[in-house]
Amino acid sequence: MSAHDHDHDHDHGSELSEVQLRVRALETVLTEKGYVDPTVLDRIVEHFETRVGPHVGARIVARAWTDPAFRAALLADATRAVNESGSFEPIGDHLVAVENTPEQHNVVVCTLCSCYPWDVLGLPPVWYKSAPYRSRVVMDPRSVLADFRVSLPEGTRVRVWDSTAETRYLVVPERPAGTDGWSEERLAALVTRDSMIGTGLALDPAEVSS
Amino acid sequence: MNAMHDLGGMQGFGPVREEQNEPVFHAPWEGRVLGMVRSLLYTREWNIDEFRSMQERVPARTYLTVSYYHRWLLSITASALAHGLVTADELEAGRASGQPKAVAQTMTPGKEKVAFVRGAFGRTPAGEARFKPGDRVHTRNLHPAGHTRLPRYARDKIGTIERVHGCHVFPDAVVAGRGEDPQWLYAVAFDGRELWGSDADPALVVSIDAFEPYLEHA
Numbered sequence: 001m002s003a004h005d006h007d008h009d010h011d012h013g014s015e016l017s018e019v020q021l022r023v024r025a026l027e028t029v030l031t032e033k034g035y036v037d038p039t040v041l042d043r044i045v046e047h048f049e050t051r052v053g054p055h056v057g058a059r060i061v062a063r064a065w066t067d068p069a070f071r072a073a074l075l076a077d078a079t080r081a082v083n084e085s086g087s088f089e090p091i092g093d094h095l096v097a098v099e100n101t102p103e104q105h106n107v108v109v110c111t112l113c114s115c116y117p118w119d120v121l122g123l124p125p126v127w128y129k130s131a132p133y134r135s136r137v138v139m140d141p142r143s144v145l146a147d148f149r150v151s152l153p154e155g156t157r158v159r160v161w162d163s164t165a166e167t168r169y170l171v172v173p174e175r176p177a178g179t180d181g182w183s184e185e186r187l188a189a190l191v192t193r194d195s196m197i198g199t200g201l202a203l204d205p206a207e208v209s210s
Numbered sequence: 211m212n213a214m215h216d217l218g219g220m221q222g223f224g225p226v227r228e229e230q231n232e233p234v235f236h237a238p239w240e241g242r243v244l245g246m247v248r249s250l251l252y253t254r255e256w257n258i259d260e261f262r263s264m265q266e267r268v269p270a271r272t273y274l275t276v277s278y279y280h281r282w283l284l285s286i287t288a289s290a291l292a293h294g295l296v297t298a299d300e301l302e303a304g305r306a307s308g309q310p311k312a313v314a315q316t317m318t319p320g321k322e323k324v325a326f327v328r329g330a331f332g333r334t335p336a337g338e339a340r341f342k343p344g345d346r347v348h349t350r351n352l353h354p355a356g357h358t359r360l361p362r363y364a365r366d367k368i369g370t371i372e373r374v375h376g377c378h379v380f381p382d383a384v385v386a387g388r389g390e391d392p393q394w395l396y397a398v399a400f401d402g403r404e405l406w407g408s409d410a411d412p413a414l415v416v417s418i419d420a421f422e423p424y425l426e427h428a
Binding site for chain 1 (some may be wrong): 215216217218219220221223224225226227228229232234235236237239241242243244245246248249250253262265274277278280283286287290295296300301302303304305306308310313316317318319321322325326327328329330331332359360361363364373375376378379381395397399405406410411413414415416417418419420421
């Protein structure tokens with residue numbers, strides 16, 4: 001597939017260089033006037049590139065799969081459960097964990113902007129912020145799931161959570177069969193980013209090498 | 211305002227395409243924009259609600275054709291100009307020429323951890339919640355010219371209160387200059403057929419998080 005064999009919305013070619021120049025000009029002026037500090041910008045970039053990401057959420061889900069008390073606490077008040085467990089970096093307020101069951105599959109979106117649980121999943125992928133996803137998933141989520149090659153039984157209720165306020169949603173996917181006795185660490189490797197948004201399922205154990 | 215950002219239920223945008231092995235940033239400038247967004251929020255010249263409102267004011271055609279971080283760049287540039295942090299001449303020249311405006315605080319090295327943690331939006335309620343889980347509610351048919359978090363597809367619909375999230379800062383009031391005006395916030399669930407008509411998937415339920423002023427008893 002060539003570099004341009006896609007139609008998502010990041011910049012290309014001459015627009016990129018023009019944007020680069022505008023970003024540099026803005027950063028320079030803001031820095032010279034003391035409103036921003038380039039070292040701080042470096043650290044913010046480093047934080048989001050290296051420290052937070054779906055691996056954080058995956059550990060939380062794996063804990064919920066193996067520890068019934070933690071699971072119950074997580075579903076009751078996710079922020080409190082994560083912060084009181086002592087096992088994870090502290091996260092911000094109003095995280096809500098919603099659990100997939102054989103009867104109900106949860107999907108998260110922000111139709112108005114791109115609200116996303118940064119604390120536990122890192123920065124959102126481009127598709128999550130895109131018009132195709134935000135427009136269609138509240139109306140026809142099964143067709144969106146089909147774009148992700150996910151097909152649910154007809155009777156399964158699809159529950160879409162539109163993050164229109166400062167609550168943030170984390171999907172707890174169903175634990176795959178054939179993982180009895182697995183450690184939290186092994187289980188976490190089955191928990192993909194998309195499975196925690198609801199556009200994917202946790203990986204089948206056969207899909208990952210042991 | 212009924213602008214391009216309010217995308218729920220629009221049709222014709224094509225398939226959702228996932229990028230394999232997508233990087234966190236597609237170019238270094240995207241990370242610089244994120245860093246500036248967080249740093250400028252810290253100055254308290256504007257807040258997250260005003261930042262979202264500025265993005266909603268990006269013209270429709272631009273909104274749909276520029277990337278996410280480019281939209282952020284347009285928004286913070288417009289805000290920095292409007293708040294007198296920079297001038298158009300300075301941006302054109304790429305260097306500062308005027309004196310800086312005094313701001314409440316700046317994010318200097320050592321303070322960046324604030325940028326890593328979400329703000330807290332819960333507030334002490336002034337009164338009791340008007341609704342409880344299980345209550346049937348009617349979303350008001352509101353079309354304000356300013357900022358709102360009630361999406362068009364969920365206006366003038368019947369839903370059910372599913373969760374009470376507590377009392378939160380009310381973005382509509384913040385952007386309108388009325389202060390935080392904290393309001394009870396609810397997860398309101400709608401049957402897919404209420405939103406999209408009788409042909410909709412009968413196994414679909416959609417919820418929004420709705421502030422109390424958006425709701426009345428059904």
